[in-house]
Amino acid sequence: MTKFSDLKLDPKVLQAIAEAGYETPTPIQAGAIPPALEGRDVLGIAQTGTGKTASFTLPMITLLGRGRARARMPRSLVLAPTRELAAQVAENFDVYSKHTKLTKALLIGGVSFTEQDKLIDRGVDVLIATPGRLLDHFERGKLLLTGVQIMVVDEADRMLDMGFIPDIERIFSLTPFTRQTLFYSATMAPEIERITNAFLHTPARIEVARQATTSETIEQRLIELTPTRKDQTAKQKRELLRAVIAAEGEACTNAILFCNRKTEVDILAKSLKTHGLNAAPIHGDLDQSQRMKTLDGFRDGSVRFLVASDVAARGLDIPAVSHVFNFDVPSHAEDYVHRIGRTGRAGRKGVAVTIATPADQKYLDAIEHLVKAKLPRVDAPEGFTLSEAAQRPPRKDDDKGKSRGRDRGSRDDRRSRPIKPHGEEAPLEPVSPSVTAATTAPAEETPRPDRQERREDRRDDKKSERKPERRRDEDRRDRGGRDEPVVGMGDHVPDFLMRGLKTEKV
Known part of the structure; x- marks a missing residue:
């Protein structure tokens, strides 16, 4: 049976593994670590919970043991779909690299840009990030990806579900062509396969379980x-x-x-x-x-x-x-x-x-x-x-929502009914008879002919009443003054309001 000591890992990494209580690698670890240490691209297909994080963290720490980080230019990059997964990768890195001098930075949303900028400015060996926050830093000019030697994409199928594939393709284009890529996914959708064909070079394919299978435990x-x-x-x-x-x-x-x-x-x-x-x-x-x-x-x-x-x-x-x-x-x-x-x-x-x-x-x-x-x-x-x-029916009456905008009475009922917490309705407040009569009168869909005629007569009367008023107003403007005193302001009307406007004749 293969042991971690057989995988040519750095002695400091092996010491950290032993202190963590691990002796035997999982199938994905045993299959992915040797080609990763050789510098080859790796395509890992394994269901969740099989130890994928250690399968790229351990060889990464070993390969990065030589060299120094430069400001704003991380030497390796790990992309994760969610903040929690990115934070978990960072925790694993801390466990396995505790006997080395490698540095890391975690770029995730919900954390201050200022603190993250300080870490990047110092220079980090491992940059762990979600795609959105990584591109935010890049577009602000705080980050360069031209020094990335190792790039890891974790949970690629989840990236696809969350709509990150365009961001992943852009990040790939910002990294050197000579980088080493470790690509992990539980399933191989056609879009994922297209990306692996485009950005991975003759990868070592490690598939430890049938795609999308559930554990027997x-x-x-x-x-x-x-x-x-x-x-x-x-x-x-x-x-x-x-x-x-x-x-x-x-x-x-x-x-x-x-x-x-x-x-x-x-x-x-x-x-x-x-x-x-x-x-x-x-x-x-x-x-x-x-x-x-x-x-x-x-x-x-x-x-x-x-x-x-x-x-x-x-x-x-x-x-x-x-x-x-x-x-x-x-x-x-x-x-x-x-x-x-x-x-x-x-x-x-x-x-x-x-x-x-x-x-x-x-x-x-x-x-x-x-x-x-x-x-x-x-x-x-x-x-x-x-x-x-x-x-029973829900506590909120469904009919109220359906009649919104059509039944005036239901709106008045809601206005007079205070709402208690948890959707419980209080008793109705008393409403005056006049309001009740006005809001509960049944609407007639088709008006009777005699009422229609009376309405038209009233409209004609109103039109005829408005016309003389307009004529009087026009005549008054032509005369250039008022023929009637201002009414309605009591005994304290200012003099200038009582004066007519004089117009100059040309």
Whole structure:
């Protein structure tokens, strides 16, 4: 069996690996490290949780052992799709390079440009960044990429999903043609394959598992729920989720719960807290400091349930996650593989539970086609029943939104009905009879002929009344003065207002 000592790594790197408690490399590490040390390009295809980060960090530290960094010109570049993954790569670099003098800088959003500029100005050996923040620094003239010797693209398929491929292609064009490229992806979409053909030169291809396969250490379950009311689907799913968590008992030491939308993440986290479960949300709209604080709390056990969007689906190294719950079926089949890959890591057992409704059938079909297996169906926990509140109409009356702009009475009702917290409506305030009569009078779609005639007569009368007034005004202007005193300002009318305007005759 291959050991790290057989891979020709720097002795200082081997010392750090031994202190971290590792002896045997994973398949992706054993396959990628030797060609990387030879200076070859590497194309690594492996599912999440297989040790890809160390497979490029270890040879990078060894290769960069000789040489010095220059100001604003990093010697190597690591691109990651999310802030969390970039921060995790930086942590791994710190662990494995602690016996060397290599320096690093982390460029991610949510952090001051000034502090990052100071690090770059000093010169760094390893620059770890998200594509957007890296290009921000470059366009501000604070960074040069002409000195990059090694370039790493991590989670390339996630880059594709997030729309970073144009940025990646631009960054490739800014780096030297002679660079060494280490390219990692869990799946090989046609767009990813096009990039590898364009920017990698005869790469060593290391594929340690069939593309888009799930780990055998993960027990997968699918619970199908048919909502009794379409407008209460989310509430009924939350009740089922709590029942599943309760049924798991102590076996569920911690869990990541995935939602498709950021708003749903916040709602689910708040609901779990309300029912006494220790939960915290994490998604892209939160401040970076808050996201890191939440992740640290989940790692140290102070947060039991991490409610996340797909920002946390890939690359996060949290080895001891016992369960993953898909509150929403992912709309992209590849995301299912990466979500459930958060559990069952490093040989541990894990459980992945997905809640699906009939509306999710097309997404389930895509997932089962991708993983080439039928997801095991299981029943809801024994004794689970929906509450009466989940089967009643929502507290907010849907008719109000539908009648907006058409029913004047409903607007007046909303104006006179104060709203209490949590959507509970207070009793209506008394409304005067005159207002009620004016707002509740039924509208007639087709006016009666006699009323139509009277309306036309009134319009004609008004026109005839306006014409004499216009004539009088025109005559008065022609005379150059007023023939009537100003009326309506009492006894204190200024003299100049009583005087007529004199016009000069030409």
